[in-house]
Amino acid sequence: MNGGCEREPEVLREVRAGRWPQAADEELRRHAAACAVCADAALVAQYLVREARLEREAPLPHPGLIWWRAEIMARRDAARRATRPIAIAEWVAIACGLALAFAAVIFEWPKVYASALKSGVASRLGEVVAGFASVASNTVVMMSVAACLALAAFVLYIVWAESSR
Numbered sequence: 001m002n003g004g005c006e007r008e009p010e011v012l013r014e015v016r017a018g019r020w021p022q023a024a025d026e027e028l029r030r031h032a033a034a035c036a037v038c039a040d041a042a043l044v045a046q047y048l049v050r051e052a053r054l055e056r057e058a059p060l061p062h063p064g065l066i067w068w069r070a071e072i073m074a075r076r077d078a079a080r081r082a083t084r085p086i087a088i089a090e091w092v093a094i095a096c097g098l099a100l101a102f103a104a105v106i107f108e109w110p111k112v113y114a115s116a117l118k119s120g121v122a123s124r125l126g127e128v129v130a131g132f133a134s135v136a137s138n139t140v141v142m143m144s145v146a147a148c149l150a151l152a153a154f155v156l157y158i159v160w161a162e163s164s165r
Contacts, residue, residue: 005037015045085158092154096147103143 011032014020020042021029032038 005035005041007031007035008038008041011038011042012045015042015049018049020046085155088158089151089155093151096151100143100147 007028010028011020014025014028021032032042
């Protein structure tokens, strides 16, 4: 043993047998008290023996319960993977809708504002929104169709990529 003590195996044997320190040889206990290597070995061995005993005493769950939990986790994971394209499509649709609304407000605001000024009700929000809705514009329709086509292409790509796995 490199840096060890020749009596260390005796100390370890006593610890494993459960006789340390009470029933161990008096001379061996005195040696372990004076020898740092043996004292450390006894301390570590006592800890490991105690942990092994606790591990043996810990009740294991029923195998059927373990299998059932694994099945539930597998089903949840499969459901999460299956609904991922739908969740992505929802977020893309929300983003496209917000971008479309923002673009429509930017492009059509002069017409809406002018209409509200002509009617003299620029201070009332409800009527401004009603004026915005009454303004017919090819730009808004074209942007809506383009956003729907882009969204449909993206959803088809996601569904195709998930089904090819």
